[in-house]
Every structure is written in structure tokens, then in C-alpha cells.
Amino acid sequence: MAKAASVKTKPNKRTAKKPTKGQEKNKPRVKKSKRAKTPGHGKGYDKKIIALVYDFDGTLSPRPMQEYAFLPKIGVDAGAFWAEANRISREEGADVLITYMHLMYQKAKAAGVVVNRDDLVAQGKDVEFYPGVEDWFKKVEDYATSVAGGDGVTLRHYLISSGLSEIVEGTSIYSKFHNVFASEYWFDAYELPYPKRVITDTGKTQYLFRINKGLEDMGESINEHMDEDLRPVPFANMIYFGDGDTDVPSMAVMRKNGGHAIAVHTPGGDDAKCVNLFKAGRVDFYAGADYRLGSDLYQRTCLLIDRIVADIRVREETWHMASRLK
Numbered sequence: 400m401a402k403a404a405s406v407k408t409k410p411n412k413r414t415a416k417k418p419t420k421g422q423e424k425n426k427p428r429v430k431k432s433k434r435a436k437t438p439g440h441g442k443g444y445d446k447k448i449i450a451l452v453y454d455f456d457g458t459l460s461p462r463p464m465q466e467y468a469f470l471p472k473i474g475v476d477a478g479a480f481w482a483e484a485n486r487i488s489r490e491e492g493a494d495v496l497i498t499y500m501h502l503m504y505q506k507a508k509a510a511g512v513v514v515n516r517d518d519l520v521a522q523g524k525d526v527e528f529y530p531g532v533e534d535w536f537k538k539v540e541d542y543a544t545s546v547a548g549g550d551g552v553t554l555r556h557y558l559i560s561s562g563l564s565e566i567v568e569g570t571s572i573y574s575k576f577h578n579v580f581a582s583e584y585w586f587d588a589y590e591l592p593y594p595k596r597v598i599t600d601t602g603k604t605q606y607l608f609r610i611n612k613g614l615e616d617m618g619e620s621i622n623e624h625m626d627e628d629l630r631p632v633p634f635a636n637m638i639y640f641g642d643g644d645t646d647v648p649s650m651a652v653m654r655k656n657g658g659h660a661i662a663v664h665t666p667g668g669d670d671a672k673c674v675n676l677f678k679a680g681r682v683d684f685y686a687g688a689d690y691r692l693g694s695d696l697y698q699r700t701c702l703l704i705d706r707i708v709a710d711i712r713v714r715e716e717t718w719h720m721a722s723r724l725k
């Protein structure tokens with residue numbers, strides 16, 4: 400398997416290098432020139448990237464990421480905080496995500512706590528994960544390598560989260576992702592931290608199309624038409640992992656476009672939401688959020704990887720046959 404190293408910009412470099420004022424802090428990691436080659440322009444069939452795309456809160460970590468350090472730091476009860484954000488959002492007709500980002504800032508100010516980028520990044524180290532998450536990424540990469548052999552298949556991990564990219568940056572798993580799309584503050588824009596990017600439930604689907612079209616640079620327009628055979632990561636090569644209602648738009652986009660989705664629930668906990676998603680045809684599988692080797696989640700993910708690798712081989716053979724006829 401060709402490791403993603405050739406196209407992966409090490410995320411930790413972003414934190415190490417301080418951007419100059421006014422410069423985009425959350426630079427895309429994938430330079431245009433290093434994007435997956437467009438099929439037809441390379442020497443052989445090159446749509447061999449498998450993309451595993453994850454939600455964060457409730458999928459990789461049991462609780463929303465703000466609850467591990469930020470809310471305790473400002474002495475605010477998590478249940479009360481989310482209830483207040485939802486109430487204000489309803490009363491004001493405001494987007495709930497913009498509301499929570501503003502409320503975080505307001506509550507911190509009231510508690511005399513400064514909200515800045517470095518603090519939020521530092522809080523990432525307190526985020527906890529479901530069992531096996533930290534070792535999961537390498538294990539499924541190894542599995543894909545063992546299935547695909549020397550066929551040049553590359554497995555990448557992506558994160559699409561409504562949570563805060565600054566907190567994600569400080570977690571132990573940040574470097575595992577090829578790219579992270581998450582909500583983000585703009586600290587030096589105005590007198591208060593201002594939402595730079597807000598990723599809503601439906602907005603998440605934009606990033607699925609960005610991965611699909613190879614347009615991960617936020618400066619590139621996603622709206623222009625691109626023929627299916629020019630898209631470097633077909634939906635059929637993608638698996639989306641989510642935990643509930645907020646993932647329904649993403650799961651629907653995946654499934655309608657020939658992609659795959661898996662719903663997770665607290666291990667040993669209530670699986671009613673997952674059962675409903677499964678019955679509604681939103682997901683291929685569901686399982687407890689146990690990411691350890693041999694778990695139901697691991698085995699069902701491996702089944703989908705088997706299928707994706709087989710699909711890639713079939714499409715590659717078709718591509719070679721068609722090429723010879725030209």
C-alpha cells in the first residue's frame with residue numbers, strides 16, 4: 400500500500416508554526432499540486448484512495464469535546480450550558496452552533512477566563528476517547544494493506560466535526576487525520592473571538608464532497624460541476640462513522656452516492672438511535688463504539704474495506720480494458 404505520507408502534510412507542523420497576523424491559521428494540509436491525480440492524467444488507474452470519515456463528539460469521544468476541559472475550567476455545568484445554548488438559539492432564531500460558540504466566549508469572560516487559541520489547543524489533551532480509538536487508525540491501515548497487497552491502495556482518515564478545531568488539534572489523535580474540518584474561532588478578527596467556520600449538520604456534507612472531488616483547499620470552490628470519473632475519491636471508497644441524528648445528512652449523502660456508513664453507540668449502552676438509522680437504511684452497519692481489534696466495529700469496518708478493495712480492483716480492470724480499446 401502506498402502510504403499517504405507523500406500527500407500528507409503533518410498536522411503538528413501547523414501548531415508549531417505561528418501564523419502571521421491576518422494569515423489563515425487553519426491552512427489546508429493538502430497543497431493543490433499534491434492532490435490526488437485526476438484519473439486519465441496519470442499512467443494507470445489511480446482512484447485507489449479509501450477515505451474513512453469520522454464525526455468526533457459521541458463517535459470517537461464519549462462526550463462533546465468542550466466538556467472535558469473548557470466547561471469545567473469556567474465552572475459551568477455541561478447540561479445547563481447546552482440547554483442554555485439551545486434555548487437562546489430557539490428564542491433568537493439563531494444557528495445553534497454559532498450560539499454555542501458565542502456563549503462559550505460569554506461564559507468564559509464572565510468567569511474571568513481568557514479564551515485564546517493556545518488555551519483551547521492545550522485543552523485537547525484532556526479529551527477522552529472510546530476504547531481502542533488511539534490505536535484504531537494504524538490497525539485499519541494495516542488491515543487495508545494486508546487486503547490490498549501491493550495494489551497501491553491508500554487509506555486515509557478524515558474528521559468532520561461541529562466541535563472546535565483548536566481542541567481537536569491538541570488531542571492525541573490529531574496527527575492521524577489526513578485533514579480535519581471543524582468549526583473554528585477567528586481570534587484576531589474583531590474585539591471578541593468570532594466564529595471563522597461553523598460546521599452544521601448539513602454543512603458537513605460539503606466536506607464529504609470536498610474529499611470526493613479532491614478540493615480540500617478551502618479557497619477552492621466546491622460548486623463547479625465535476626464529472627464523476629474525474630473525482631479522485633469516489634463515494635464508493637468512503638466510509639462515514641457517526642453516532643446519531645446530527646450525522647443523518649452525511650449518512651444520507653454517503654448512501655445515496657454509493658458510499659458506506661456505520662453508526663456507533665456507547666458500548667453496552669442504548670442502541671435505539673442506531674437501530675432506527677439501520678432500519679431507515681441510513682447505515683450499512685451499527686456497533687458499539689469499541690475500536691479495539693476484533694470488536695464488532697472493527698470486524699464490520701474490515702468487511703466494508705474488503706468490499707471497497709474488491710470494487711477498486713473491478714473498476715481498475717474495467718479501466719484497463721477500456722484504455723486498451725482507445
Ligand SMILES: [Mg+2]
Binds near residue numbers: 454455458641642645
Ligand atoms: Mg456526534
